[in-house]
Amino acid sequence: MSLVLRLSGVSARLGGRDILHQVDLDVPAGRRLGIIGVNGAGKSTLLRILAGVLQPSAGEVQIGDASGQLQNLRRLPSRERARRIAFVPQEEVVAAELLVGEMVALGRVPRTRPWSRGGSAEREIVRAALDAVGLADRIDVPGDQLSGGEKRRAVLARGLAQDCPVMLLDEPTNHLDVAWQLRLLQVFAERAQTLVATVHDLDLALRFFDELAVIGWPAGLDPSTHPARIVALGPPTDVLSSRHVAAHFGVGSVQVPHPQLDQSHLLIHPREESR
Numbered sequence: 281m282s283l284v285l286r287l288s289g290v291s292a293r294l295g296g297r298d299i300l301h302q303v304d305l306d307v308p309a310g311r312r313l314g315i316i317g318v319n320g321a322g323k324s325t326l327l328r329i330l331a332g333v334l335q336p337s338a339g340e341v342q343i344g345d346a347s348g349q350l351q352n353l354r355r356l357p358s359r360e361r362a363r364r365i366a367f368v369p370q371e372e373v374v375a376a377e378l379l380v381g382e383m384v385a386l387g388r389v390p391r392t393r394p395w396s397r398g399g400s401a402e403r404e405i406v407r408a409a410l411d412a413v414g415l416a417d418r419i420d421v422p423g424d425q426l427s428g429g430e431k432r433r434a435v436l437a438r439g440l441a442q443d444c445p446v447m448l449l450d451e452p453t454n455h456l457d458v459a460w461q462l463r464l465l466q467v468f469a470e471r472a473q474t475l476v477a478t479v480h481d482l483d484l485a486l487r488f489f490d491e492l493a494v495i496g497w498p499a500g501l502d503p504s505t506h507p508a509r510i511v512a513l514g515p516p517t518d519v520l521s522s523r524h525v526a527a528h529f530g531v532g533s534v535q536v537p538h539p540q541l542d543q544s545h546l547l548i549h550p551r552e553e554s555r
């Protein structure tokens with residue numbers, strides 16, 4: 281299977297502190313990869329490195345083309361990178377002075393000629409992206425008139441409008457109600473060839489992704505003095521075994537089959553109750 285992104289020996293340093301250490305990660309084309317881990321582990325940092333918006337302190341980030349040829353992500357011009365990778369960061373302010381449609385249209389900038397304005401075809405793409413997140417009727421409304429969850433959906437619509445084969449989403453389900461959490465991930469799964477997303481909801485992670493990577497610390501390493509690394513990688517049912525969840529999240533858990541649907545769910549409980 282060809283790779284769309286590859287991290288080799290990637291480390292990250294922020295504010296004079298080592299955050300990630302020697303991360304190796306392959307993202308194959310056509311996969312849904314979930315990044316999980318406790319607060320402050322380094323998930324956003326890893327995603328920003330994959331997106332090419334943060335330079336690693338060591339190691340190499342490579343991007344693969346349709347034929348599977350890998351090249352250094354830094355050598356790719358930023359406009360070309362933005363035609364191949366859409367990145368939606370964790371928290372983003374929707375500018376009050378922009379209409380919702382104008383903000384979503386920013387996702388089209390890499391696809392248009394420099395300084396050109398989008399025509400009616402571009403407006404249709406923007407409308408379709410807003411429609412996919414249930415906000416088509418808000419296209420001409422100022423951004424600051426949206427609720428928190430609606431703002432999040434509008435920012436995600438901008439990522440959809442960018443129309444890239446690879447989409448990187450940092451906590452896409454933040455601020456969303458339960459129905460939109462499920463629907464939004466499905467929308468992106470249908471539009472993106474390859475999807476990498478960070479999530480905190482481990483039950484959602486178990487059901488939605490093909491593969492999970494846990495960012496954390498091996499047993500015995502003090503998180504306050506050591507950078508994190510990938511401590512588990514593989515199919516969700518393996519990565520979210522009771523043993524792994526206890527070791528990396530400090531809680532008890534059990535995977536149980538849904539009584540009516542052909543899927544498993546993860547029940548979380550305080551660690552003592554598992555005895």
Ligand SMILES: Nc1ncnc2c1ncn2[C@@H]1O[C@H](COP(=O)(O)OP(=O)(O)OP(=O)(O)O)[C@@H](O)[C@H]1O
Nearest residue numbers: 294295296299317318319320321322323324325326
């Ligand atoms: N600009 C920065 N300068 C210094 N330290 C930073 C900076 N950004 C993040 N950090 C630190 O890097 C570590 C990893 O942060 P990151 O945001 O990647 O974690 P995360 O796993 O995404 O966390 P969360 O689940 O809380 O969103 C944290 O300890 C954080 O305090």
